[in-house]
Amino acid sequence: MDSDLVEAIAGLKAIFERRKIPCVFGKASPEVLDHAKKLFKLSARYRSFLLESNPLKLETVTPVERIRLLPAEELVKEQIGFSLVDENTPIEGNKDGGWRKSWVVIGQSALLGDPYFLDVSKLDAEGDCPVYTAMSGTDRWEPHLAASSFVQFLLILTSAMEVAEGFGRAAIGVDDEDVFREALAPKIRPIDAAALKAGHWT
Numbered sequence: 081m082d083s084d085l086v087e088a089i090a091g092l093k094a095i096f097e098r099r100k101i102p103c104v105f106g107k108a109s110p111e112v113l114d115h116a117k118k119l120f121k122l123s124a125r126y127r128s129f130l131l132e133s134n135p136l137k138l139e140t141v142t143p144v145e146r147i148r149l150l151p152a153e154e155l156v157k158e159q160i161g162f163s164l165v166d167e168n169t170p171i172e173g174n175k176d177g178g179w180r181k182s183w184v185v186i187g188q189s190a191l192l193g194d195p196y197f198l199d200v201s202k203l204d205a206e207g208d209c210p211v212y213t214a215m216s217g218t219d220r221w222e223p224h225l226a227a228s229s230f231v232q233f234l235l236i237l238t239s240a241m242e243v244a245e246g247f248g249r250a251a252i253g254v255d256d257e258d259v260f261r262e263a264l265a266p267k268i269r270p271i272d273a274a275a276l277k278a279g280h281w282t
Contacts, residue, residue: 081128082206088234089133095241096138104137108152116155120184121200124207126230139190140237142244143260146190147237158185162195179221183212186230192216196226196233204229213280225278232272236281239267 081089096103108130116122122130135149150158162179182201188194193216202209211233212223227233243264247256261282268276276282 081132082125084206084231085125085128085234088231088238089129091238092234092241095238095245099141099241099245101139101141102137103135103139106134106136106151107131108134112152116152116159119156120159121182122184123198123200123203123209123230126184126186126198126208129230140241142240143247144257145192145240147187147196148190149187150185155185158188158195183221183223186211189213197223198230199223206231224280225275226280227275228272232275235271236268236275239271240264240281243267 093103093105110131113122113127113130130152134152136151139146139148162183162185180199180201182199184198184200185195186198187196189196194213195216196211196213198209199212200209206229208229208231210225211227211230213226214221214223227236243260246263247260265276265282268281
């Protein structure tokens with residue numbers, strides 16, 4: 081793993097430990113990832129993440145969202161669920177507004193059911209790519225930028241968990257959600273200005 085990814089994972093693990101929220105990491109088997117690769121493309125950086133820190137049990141907790149990262153063993157099943165193909169058929173491009181071949185589900189909102197996914201058609205020099213989310217249960221998939229790269233996505237999740245630490249476990253009202261979003265915005269800006277401008281987190 082490259083140093084940026086190592087630091088991002090270390091920060092995420094640290095905030096889970098500090099907040100005493102259980103999380104479990106393992107190591108994905110190359111065979112599981114090779115099987116997934118027959119159906120869809122994985123970015124090099126995300127593959128490295130799964131090989132070294134496969135999120136067997138990881139769900140972020142904030143006043144406005146709970147994001148569960150998928151372990152490698154669930155990737156094919158989740159991808160099939162969104163793309164409506166079987167386990168032996170490579171995913172093809174869909175019509176406008178449909179699920180795209182280049183979208184790879186890596187997580188899901190535990191509150192809303194919305195997917196978080198990589199767009200592997202936009203790989204950068206580090207073998208990373210943007211993370212998007214889209215509202216489920218609609219006629220069309222309308223992607224919204226969640227992070228400009230997977231590493232930045234992990235950093236944003238960590239920052240959101242850090243900001244949420246000050247909100248305790250009491251019931252959260254609409255006003256508290258607004259306060260949380262306002263507190264999170266300046267934390268996201270230095271991590272990923274494009275993601276902040278896209279507005280998903282705020």
